[in-house]
Amino acid sequence: MKKGRFGDYGGQYVPETLMSALEELDDAYARFVKDQDYQQILSRYLTEYAGRPTRLTFCENLSRQLGCNIYLKREDLLHGGAHKINNTLGQALLARFMGKKRLIAETGAGQHGVATAIAGAALGLPVEVYMGATDVARQKLNVFRMQLLGAKVIPVETGSRTLKDAINEALRDWVANVQETHYLIGSVVGPHPFPQMVRDFQSVIGEEARAQMLEQQGCLPDAVIACVGGGSNAIGIFHPFLKDRVDLHGVEAGGKGLDGNEHGASLCAGRRGVLHGALSYLLMDGDGQILPTHSVSAGLDYPGVGPEHSMLKDSGRVCYHAVTDDQALDAFFLLSRTEGIIPALESSHAVAYAVELAAQCSRDDTLIINLSGRGDKDVGEVARLRGVA
Amino acid sequence: MSRIERTFSTAGRPVFIGYLVAGDPDYEQSLEAARTMLDAGVDILEIGMPFTDPLADGPTIQQAHQRALEHGMTQENVFRMAATLRREYQSPIVLLVYANHLYARGIPDFYRSAASAGVDGILVVDLPLEESEEAQRAAEEQGIDHIFLVAPTTKGPRLNATMERASGFIYLISVLGITGARNELSPQVLDLVRRTARASRIPVAVGFGISKPEHIAPLFAAGAGAIIVGSAIVDIIGRDAGRNLPGFITAMRNACDACAPKE
Numbered sequence: 001m002k003k004g005r006f007g008d009y010g011g012q013y014v015p016e017t018l019m020s021a022l023e024e025l026d027d028a029y030a031r032f033v034k035d036q037d038y039q040q041i042l043s044r045y046l047t048e049y050a051g052r053p054t055r056l057t058f059c060e061n062l063s064r065q066l067g068c069n070i071y072l073k074r075e076d077l078l079h080g081g082a083h084k085i086n087n088t089l090g091q092a093l094l095a096r097f098m099g100k101k102r103l104i105a106e107t108g109a110g111q112h113g114v115a116t117a118i119a120g121a122a123l124g125l126p127v128e129v130y131m132g133a134t135d136v137a138r139q140k141l142n143v144f145r146m147q148l149l150g151a152k153v154i155p156v157e158t159g160s161r162t163l164k165d166a167i168n169e170a171l172r173d174w175v176a177n178v179q180e181t182h183y184l185i186g187s188v189v190g191p192h193p194f195p196q197m198v199r200d201f202q203s204v205i206g207e208e209a210r211a212q213m214l215e216q217q218g219c220l221p222d223a224v225i226a227c228v229g230g231g232s233n234a235i236g237i238f239h240p241f242l243k244d245r246v247d248l249h250g251v252e253a254g255g256k257g258l259d260g261n262e263h264g265a266s267l268c269a270g271r272r273g274v275l276h277g278a279l280s281y282l283l284m285d286g287d288g289q290i291l292p293t294h295s296v297s298a299g300l301d302y303p304g305v306g307p308e309h310s311m312l313k314d315s316g317r318v319c320y321h322a323v324t325d326d327q328a329l330d331a332f333f334l335l336s337r338t339e340g341i342i343p344a345l346e347s348s349h350a351v352a353y354a355v356e357l358a359a360q361c362s363r364d365d366t367l368i369i370n371l372s373g374r375g376d377k378d379v380g381e382v383a384r385l386r387g388v389a
Numbered sequence: 390m391s392r393i394e395r396t397f398s399t400a401g402r403p404v405f406i407g408y409l410v411a412g413d414p415d416y417e418q419s420l421e422a423a424r425t426m427l428d429a430g431v432d433i434l435e436i437g438m439p440f441t442d443p444l445a446d447g448p449t450i451q452q453a454h455q456r457a458l459e460h461g462m463t464q465e466n467v468f469r470m471a472a473t474l475r476r477e478y479q480s481p482i483v484l485l486v487y488a489n490h491l492y493a494r495g496i497p498d499f500y501r502s503a504a505s506a507g508v509d510g511i512l513v514v515d516l517p518l519e520e521s522e523e524a525q526r527a528a529e530e531q532g533i534d535h536i537f538l539v540a541p542t543t544k545g546p547r548l549n550a551t552m553e554r555a556s557g558f559i560y561l562i563s564v565l566g567i568t569g570a571r572n573e574l575s576p577q578v579l580d581l582v583r584r585t586a587r588a589s590r591i592p593v594a595v596g597f598g599i600s601k602p603e604h605i606a607p608l609f610a611a612g613a614g615a616i617i618v619g620s621a622i623v624d625i626i627g628r629d630a631g632r633n634l635p636g637f638i639t640a641m642r643n644a645c646d647a648c649a650p651k652e
Contacts (some may be wrong), residue, residue, distance in 0.1 A: 011519070011520050015514055015515055015540075017541075019517050019543070020542035111412070159451075159455070175445070263600075272492060274488040274489040274515070276442075288492065370400070
């Protein structure tokens with residue numbers, strides 16, 4: 001396989017100005033993973049600061065209700081409330097290893113921005129976060145959180161004023177300031193080496209889940225389910241299971257249904273194209289213009305997807321599905337009530353598909369759902385949608 | 390000899406390359422602006438194909454892309470506009486596109502359509518050397534010049550490899566950063582132009598930030614074969630429906646002419 005490619009997908013589709021920065025990052029990352037001192041520091045931060053390993057929780061009530069064994073991989077228990085911090089600590093430390101003086105990031109719902117602000121504060125690097133103006137308005141609490149953590153939030157007024165425009169703006173900043181700045185991409189998207197690097201930082205999820213399953217139940221699960229926006233939590237839990245006889249299911253944002261344009265299901269309903277530096281499945285029109293997206297969950301509201309997922313879709317190793325906003329909301333309530341765990345709306349998509357899959361399972365079957373984040377951030381939005389607040 | 394080569398070999402002064410976004414603010418007005426630019430002295434016309442996510446472009450050009458898309462500009466219409474201008478003018482036409490334009494249409498089909506519209510060169514903004522093999526093959530098959538970008542950060546073997554594979558001209562990004570008019574030329578820019586021009590077997594066209602007649606002579610003296618003006622033109626088109634366009638183009642062209650050796 002060509003360097004930086006997953007089958008045909010991936011690559012480095014960026015303006016020439018960025019190529020030297022990507023080359024530098026690629027080299028630095030190769031040295032970083034072999035640097036024992038830095039790996040030790042990272043490992044210490046992940047355990048003592050972020051809270052790894054996260055637990056693998058058997059859901060007794062939900063298992064009874066759905067008729068098979070349901071486990072949750074509890075990334076919601078991490079500091080910051082989501083899997084994002086695995087990656088931001090990794091990259092922030094890498095940035096320090098490279099001698100960079102400043103971190104920039106982009107964020108949609110604000111979770112990656114918060115996780116970057118946390119990592120920047122912990123490791124002593126100033127952080128600037130690009131965020132679509134529309135998202136700034138609808139995610140006020142996360143904006144304040146980032147500011148509390150010392151980060152500067154820059155509203156983006158261009159384009160659709162959402163995540164993809166924030167990424168464009170962050171890339172523009174990086175082009176102009178490549179020498180002292182590291183662009184901390186939040187998912188397994190973007191040009192090489194980001195998809196590979198972020199996957200490596202997130203693979204700790206799957207490595208733990210696999211070992212915990214063997215220890216707690218004595219065998220591997222029958223299936224692993226994770227939600228897919230850019231796809232970092234999913235690739236993180238899938239990767240260590242790829243060579244096992246375990247079914248893997250990625251769940252995209254079906255929004256208001258795949259028959260219209262109001263969804264974020266790039267793999268289920270997209271075509272091959274180039275966005276933000278990589279060849280992957282995309283939501284675009286026949287002319288190559290990127291389509292607006294919709295999801296009840298801001299973290300899944302993105303027209304592209306990580307290139308490795310595109311390869312895994314084509315090869316059939318991972319099955320990708322879409323669930324609607326309504327299904328995700330039902331699952332949000334289901335898990336909250338049956339288990340006392342409020343899932344992020346992103347993760348609720350995985351829970352919703354698990355409900356579908358469980359209908360075809362026998363009592364002995366075991367499913368792991370990657371609970372990528374906790375739902376505190378979504379409580380207000382759900383209340384609004386249900387007319388409560 | 391291609392139209393682009395001929396333009397450079399006969400100029401004897403800086404070649405003036407002017408850029409606009411096709412369909413900005415709408416099809417008819419941008420076609421008219423293109424005619425104005427060519428009539429007033431642009432040597433090579435660069436046409437930007439509108440894209441929803443033009444990440445190498447600054448706010449001025451990005452807004453132009455948005456205006457064009459809001460007025461329904463399509464790939465088909467960009468090719469139609471190029472074909473219309475080809476019938477009326479002899480000047481080279483270069484398309485600036487993003488990689489997703491190629492993938493959406495299919496790379497061979499894209500270059501065939503461009504060739505039959507009379508396009509002379511194509512620059513794919515986000516297709517660096519490593520990713521450009523298929524596009525370059527398609528360009529060669531259609532007799533279209535494959536124009537590459539080089540940046541201040543392009544150095545050593547990478548610079549040489551790019552120079553080796555480029556045809557038509559080299560597009561030198563004079564500064565780190567996105568497109569946009571800038572007031573001053575820094576000494577580093579002139580040094581960069583000098584180094585790049587020395588290393589290149591084809592003309593070097595300098596772009597990003599050039600907006601004033603007085604920028605031109607020092608760049609030419611440093612070895613630039615052409616100057617590229619984008620944001621300044623797009624800004625005029627966006628601001629007052631292009632009323633000041635002929636005056637600006639003429640002033641820039643006069644500054645190019647003034648660099649020609651005196652008889």
